[in-house]
Amino acid sequence: MIPARFVYRRAGTAEEALSLLAEHGDDAKVIAGGHSLLPLMKLRLSVPEFLVDIGRVPDLSYIRGEDDHIAIGALTRYHDLEHSDLLAEELPLLANASGKVGDPQVRHRGTIGGSIAHGDSASDVPAVVLALDGVLVVSGPSGVREIPSGEFFRGPFETALEPDELLTEIRLPRPASPAWSFQKLTSRAIDWAIVAVVVQGESVALVNMGSTPLRATAVERALADGAAIPDAAAQAAEGTSPFADRNAGPDYRRHLARVLTRRALEEAATRAG
């Protein structure tokens, strides 16, 4: 048996999931698609004693256009984001980035909520949410709260979510500008990004340039001041603290951030016409 022993319970509703989490406290973990959690449990880097499966909680998988934002249920899978007509029309950036996550099998299981709650700085969709100034809707024992994405990602695998809370919805403002791009460089076809860059309008966010997804604030400021794309992109690595792993060292990541930011800004400008 590969993962360590645990007790599994499937929650029928969000309320049931919350009460199981309240009861089992720090020993419990939520499982959605399981595509970040199970690999860790197989390595026994994560050893929860109690798993609450929210995969079948009804009504948490949807993509809806609301007045001033697009609302996405936490259990919506990448595959559905990738093929959503509404996103293709109104938020192609998210559909495009979702289609570049892992491989088809991963996209059939992995959820947007799982990706955001996991808080891995190498994940793609959290940087998209950050670039869009999205809002995370969270349910807990004391009710519902809304967390701006700028305050959500705290550190490596650390978010503003408490262990007894559930992420239920992601709210993404409808972008005002048709300028967008998602540029991702991987070493093998199915890998996470070495570095990726998200551009939406004049917002720029970086994947894997520090312990959380980051906004490239120096680039954004330069663009706001009217800098040309190459000059703005040259500042992409400013204020970042990229790490070394088997794919790349910090210097190479800084270089990539500059190159990919330039490409992303150029592609976004072309789209905006």
Place this chain on the structure above:
Amino acid sequence: MTITVNGEKTSHEVEDRTLLVHHLRDVVGLTATNIGCDTSTCGSCTVLVNGESVKSCTVLAAQVDGDEVETLEGLAGDGGEMDAVQNAFQQKHALQCGFCTPGMVMAATSLLRENPDPTEEQVRMALKGNLCRCTGYHNIVQAILSAAEGIR
């Protein structure tokens, strides 16, 4: 737990931490689904859950309680005749050792059900999560394109 495997209902007690791939191989007794990497990278454990391809080494058996699972064993007809994708793999020499083949065939099946008219580029993208150490993919891609033609 109860799952429908290749159209037949099966009910078993499983330990909570059992992975779907182990359940299929060791309990249900269907051993076409292979374990290659165990780290969700190689795709040799690919099966269909409710018609969609998944890596069964990264799914708990308990997570699919109540679902429909299809494995390579379910593709052949009642008389044992191979289906279109299996046939195309044979015709186009799309395998050597055969280890990755069940996962490749299931990934291809998932693709062709969703998109019966894929371009070569789309076939290649659909195989991103499946590694082959023998054949170098060219014949596999040709087989899937020819299966698509046959199905259409």
